[in-house]
Amino acid sequence: METTSRVPPDNALISRLLARRSVTSQSLSFPGPDSSQLCQILELASRVPDHGNLEPWRFIVLQGIEREQASHDLAEIYALEKLGMEPSRLARFKGIIARLFTYAPVVVLVVASPQQSTVATILEQHLSAGAVCMNLLTAVHALGFHGNWLSGWITSSAGARGYFRLHGEESFAGVIQIGTAAEIPHDRNRPDLNRIVTYWPG
């Protein structure tokens, strides 16, 4: 056990966290994190509460040409899964999927990988995977990059599951896109604490 006394607040960190916001996929471009920055981002991301130390999550990283290849392959899978769709609509959505991973230089798929456990419930394990996604986004921001957390069609597609070799009870917790945005959007309205906080018993 390490002994410690309370450290003073890190105001720079607080300001940085208060400035974090997502950017759209289309506004993400190069540069992305290099391999050592990406390792640091993933290390920070996986530093989450994890009931039972089950590590019920893992990462699939897409970068370089693999982003284009995977987007192309997924567009074909999408078309096969949506055979009944009206053709012009299908062509439009297939085109969107064909560009899915092509904007951000690095895309990380966070896979929730729940384990058999008598300690942690499945819900707790999924919450831990959600915490990984959020930590990942925060780490991206801390290193000076921009990102977003998306779900979309792949998270509900059996074909996409198979393509990325998810097994058993695994599912996609999030698609995290990482890059640099030329323009940062205005911040969205943030929650009003008066509306969401109850100081018990109220």
Ligand SMILES: Cc1cc2nc3c(=O)[nH]c(=O)nc-3n(C[C@H](O)[C@H](O)[C@H](O)COP(=O)(O)O)c2cc1C
């Ligand atoms: C689990 C999860 C899935 C999401 N999936 C999408 C999505 O597929 N498409 C989308 O436009 N936004 C999606 N969002 C919302 C974006 O992340 C959104 O841009 C974000 O909430 C903006 O808030 P921020 O600026 O605080 O990051 C998702 C959010 C979460 C938590």
